[in-house]
Amino acid sequence: QSVLTQPLSASGTPGQRVAISCSGSSSNIGSNYVYWYQQFPGTAPKLLISRNDQRRSGVPDRFSGSKSGTSASLAISGLRSEDEADYYCATWDDSLNVVVFGGGTKVTVL
């Protein structure tokens, strides 16, 4: 049971927009930055978005992040086949003094 809640899966056809939610609480998302990671099978995670909405250098502008209150969201617009991967949100929890991850969302391009 992850501290941050993400949907297990999301899907769309090429060109569509997909949004992944990440829900937390006042002690984690409500108080700290949210980061988003992308992971392909058998490889290490890669940082996509830092500080809620800052795209890492080299990340296509199809990826965007946002945060409101105790929830955050990652949007992929103009979905492409190479976006098929697992996506994780993460933040620091002030009450627990730990990093908390979401359970991960598998994005499928139909």
Next chain:
Amino acid sequence: QVQLVESGGGVVQPGTSLRLSCAASGFIFRSYGMHWVRQPPGKGLEWVAIIWYDESNNYYAESVKGRFTISRDTSKKMLYLEMNALRVDDTGVYYCARDSGSSHLPVIWGQGTTVTVSS
């Protein structure tokens, strides 16, 4: 460029110990906190531990507290994870990662080393 290379993984029996290492290069090691994050087979990411850049604080996931110890050797640019009393559910790929520097979150990840705890 920033590089993190983990080593020390292997197959061990429950109740035994193992030490993981992570060699860092391409950045000023003493200026950044460092993390260990693991991933059980077929499951999601699970944060394990963090050590502050100046070693003033270490924090652990509840599941490893009292059994695992994170440490660093700044002169060697090395990060370590000493794992004791290993359990079957400690099995997974262990990644070391460099901290963001301000948000206490992983930014750059190594390729991982696999730990299998099995009788």
